Amino acid sequence: MRPVCFPLMMLTLSLTAAPPSLSAQRPCSAEANRHFDFWEGRWMVRAATGALAGHNTLSLVLGECVLQEHYATPSGYEGKSLNIFDQTRGVWHQTWVDNQGALLQLEGGYQDDRMVMQSETVDAAGIVTLNRITWSRIDGGRDRVRQLWELSTDGGTAWTTSFDGTYIRLETGADWDLLIQGGTVMNGTGRPGFSADVAIVDDRIVRVSRTPLDPERASRTIDATGLVVAPGFIDLHAHLDPLLRLPGAESHVRQGVTTALGGPDGGGPWPFAEHLELAASVGVGMNVGFMVGHNTVRREVMGLENRAPTASELERMKGIVAQAMDEGAWAISTGLKYLPGAFSELDEVVALSEVAGRMGGFYTSHLREEGLGLLEGVGEALEIGKRANIPIVLTHHKVVGQPTWGASVKTLAMVDSARAAGTDAMIDQYPYTASYTGITILIPAWAMAGGTGDLFQRMEDPALADSILSGIKFNIINDRGGNDLRRVQFAIVRWDRSLEGKTLHDWAMREGLASTPETGARLVIEAVRRGGASAIFHAMSEEDVERIMAHPFTMIASDGRLTQPGEGHPHPRWYGTFPRVLGLYARDKGVISLEQAVRKMSTMPAERMGLRERGQLREGWFADVVIFDPATVADQATFEEPHQYPVGIGWVLVNGAIVVENGQYRNIRGGRVLRRGRN
Numbered sequence: 001m002r003p004v005c006f007p008l009m010m011l012t013l014s015l016t017a018a019p020p021s022l023s024a025q026r027p028c029s030a031e032a033n034r035h036f037d038f039w040e041g042r043w044m045v046r047a048a049t050g051a052l053a054g055h056n057t058l059s060l061v062l063g064e065c066v067l068q069e070h071y072a073t074p075s076g077y078e079g080k081s082l083n084i085f086d087q088t089r090g091v092w093h094q095t096w097v098d099n100q101g102a103l104l105q106l107e108g109g110y111q112d113d114r115m116v117m118q119s120e121t122v123d124a125a126g127i128v129t130l131n132r133i134t135w136s137r138i139d140g141g142r143d144r145v146r147q148l149w150e151l152s153t154d155g156g157t158a159w160t161t162s163f164d165g166t167y168i169r170l171e172t173g174a175d176w177d178l179l180i181q182g183g184t185v186m187n188g189t190g191r192p193g194f195s196a197d198v199a200i201v202d203d204r205i206v207r208v209s210r211t212p213l214d215p216e217r218a219s220r221t222i223d224a225t226g227l228v229v230a231p232g233f234i235d236l237h238a239h240l241d242p243l244l245r246l247p248g249a250e251s252h253v254r255q256g257v258t259t260a261l262g263g264p265d266g267g268g269p270w271p272f273a274e275h276l277e278l279a280a281s282v283g284v285g286m287n288v289g290f291m292v293g294h295n296t297v298r299r300e301v302m303g304l305e306n307r308a309p310t311a312s313e314l315e316r317m318k319g320i321v322a323q324a325m326d327e328g329a330w331a332i333s334t335g336l337k338y339l340p341g342a343f344s345e346l347d348e349v350v351a352l353s354e355v356a357g358r359m360g361g362f363y364t365s366h367l368r369e370e371g372l373g374l375l376e377g378v379g380e381a382l383e384i385g386k387r388a389n390i391p392i393v394l395t396h397h398k399v400v401g402q403p404t405w406g407a408s409v410k411t412l413a414m415v416d417s418a419r420a421a422g423t424d425a426m427i428d429q430y431p432y433t434a435s436y437t438g439i440t441i442l443i444p445a446w447a448m449a450g451g452t453g454d455l456f457q458r459m460e461d462p463a464l465a466d467s468i469l470s471g472i473k474f475n476i477i478n479d480r481g482g483n484d485l486r487r488v489q490f491a492i493v494r495w496d497r498s499l500e501g502k503t504l505h506d507w508a509m510r511e512g513l514a515s516t517p518e519t520g521a522r523l524v525i526e527a528v529r530r531g532g533a534s535a536i537f538h539a540m541s542e543e544d545v546e547r548i549m550a551h552p553f554t555m556i557a558s559d560g561r562l563t564q565p566g567e568g569h570p571h572p573r574w575y576g577t578f579p580r581v582l583g584l585y586a587r588d589k590g591v592i593s594l595e596q597a598v599r600k601m602s603t604m605p606a607e608r609m610g611l612r613e614r615g616q617l618r619e620g621w622f623a624d625v626v627i628f629d630p631a632t633v634a635d636q637a638t639f640e641e642p643h644q645y646p647v648g649i650g651w652v653l654v655n656g657a658i659v660v661e662n663g664q665y666r667n668i669r670g671g672r673v674l675r676r677g678r679n
């Protein structure tokens with residue numbers, strides 16, 4: 001705001017008022033926003049003679065109500081200022097410094113259609129000088145502003161003009177690439193939605209304004225009247241394995257997901273850096289990050305052996321975890337229900353998690369058991385968090401199998417008391433009463449040691465075969481089988497596509513067999529013999545799902561795999577998780593408020609990841625944005641017809657790029673590969 005070099009170097013300064021109290025600062029007011037029109041933008045400054053005085057750029061920084069200024073003249077003079085609106089006193093406070101050592105503090109505000117800033121300086125001889133700078137619009141427009149700088153050495157009676165010139169706004173095309181007008185902003189913090197306009201430049205949100213912004217200043221506008229504008233959703237549990245084949249990630253992006261974390265359930269990629277580079281080289285439709293997977297690491301070092309690691313094997317595993325963390329992994333994931341994680345004891349997992357925790361990661365766990373052994377599984381994860389001193393997530397938290405239904409009362413209480421005792425425990429969840437995984441989950445882990453070859457060898461031994469079959473029968477009755485073959489629905493069956501979507505019961509009928517747990521156990525072995533299958537297990541209760549969702553530390557995550565229409569028979573969560581929570585659970589059932597639903601999908605997972613400048617709709621942060629219709633948003637994918645995109649998600653922006661436009665997906669690769677410590 002200073003057009004000339006001003007001789008302040010020798011001056012000492014006395015403030016006209018005490019600096020504002022930071023604790024009293026509130027979000028920027030409409031009053032302060034009105035002032036930006038005088039300032040924000042790129043300006044050419046001309047003296048009254050018409051001569052070029054310099055160039056000035058004023059831009060918003062650090063969210064609401066903080067402006068940064070940069071002024072430079074052709075002769076090499078350069079100055080910068082920071083301008084903060086103190087809402088408590090309703091004044092702007094400015095600190096100005098320049099490359100000649102001057103420091104000036106000014107205060108002022110907006111009055112009578114003018115912006116006036118003043119300061120008082122005292123020089124070495126004790127002479128007090130008042131500075132008064134006034135900005136006023138020329139002809140009422142926003143592109144030409146007069147700046148008048150006056151000085152007084154007699155306490156403000158007589159004023160002399162130091163500079164009188166004109167700010168001329170530089171037209172560098174539009175000020176904003178995109179303006180989202182008239183929507184209800186739910187900013188991700190859980191606070192009530194408010195109406196605001198959102199302006200975007202390049203990959204950043206630059207304005208969230210409660211007063212309407214001028215659409216003339218934007219290259220493009222979106223009318224969001226009646227719609228919710230929210231931070232893009234962050235999926236903490238995503239199976240991104242098909243990413244190189246489906247880099248556009250349409251099934252995720254169309255749910256409003258702008259960032260997804262891959263490598264869950266112990267299955268992170270290896271070699272880690274190579275995988276990230278490959279993903280970056282194909283270009284991705286949403287932001288992706290990855291976790292290092294315990295099962296991957298154990299398999300790398302020990303194969304599928306059912307024993308504890310030797311000291312040197314443990315050291316090698318720790319080394320792999322450390323390397324992946326160093327290469328940008330966000331967390332360590334375990335899948336203690338799966339192989340070879342099922343063979344590991346607590347000490348091993350603690351030792352590896354300590355490494356990840358020390359390097360800033362968190363721990364996410366597919367529990368050892370989610371049915372009869374659920375409480376022990378939760379206890380083990382909480383114990384790992386405590387002993388390894390690492391923040392944890394109980395991922396896709398659920399209660400499987402009728403005998404255990406209702407146990408979420410206990411598991412949530414366990415999380416609460418662990419938190420009270422200092423363990424940083426959180427939960428994520430998908431909003432369905434059925435789970436999805438390989439059908440081998442029904443086979444006892446000991447029987448799977450060494451892989452399927454060893455399983456069939458054991459089946460040759462009548463005694464072993466008996467206990468394997470009764471183990472499967474037990475799981476059909478008490479665990480994922482839901483005590484009814486109709487509850488096990490085939491998803492992907494490469495060796496017989498006609499079974500996809502059908503149940504174990506349907507298969508038994510087709511073979512002319514009785515629909516009993518015994519038959520089920522034999523068919524499971526048969527399915528594995530023919531090449532395996534994945535299945536949907538309808539074995540949870542709605543009460544548990546809702547109770548878990550309502551818990552204040554539960555986040556939403558899909559556990560979904562990238563897919564596209566026509567590929568097998570996926571779990572509907574792959575297409576519907578986020579809109580289902582917004583529509584069915586927030587709007588229709590009222591299990592949580594819409595603002596809380598958004599928070600559980602954005603701010604909470606971003607904070608768990610330690611993801612910088614994402615997860616909130618906030619000035620200066622990345623323009624990952626979803627615009628949805630709160631009246632119509634809904635999942636469409638069902639267990640019968642899973643290949644259906646949701647409705648009501650009109651717009652999705654990834655790093656400012658419009659990836660979903662008025663409901664239409666655009667295969668542009670707006671995403672980035674995110675690495676911990678670097679993003």
Ligand SMILES: [Zn+2]
Binds near residue numbers: 265366396559
């Ligand atoms: Zn899992």
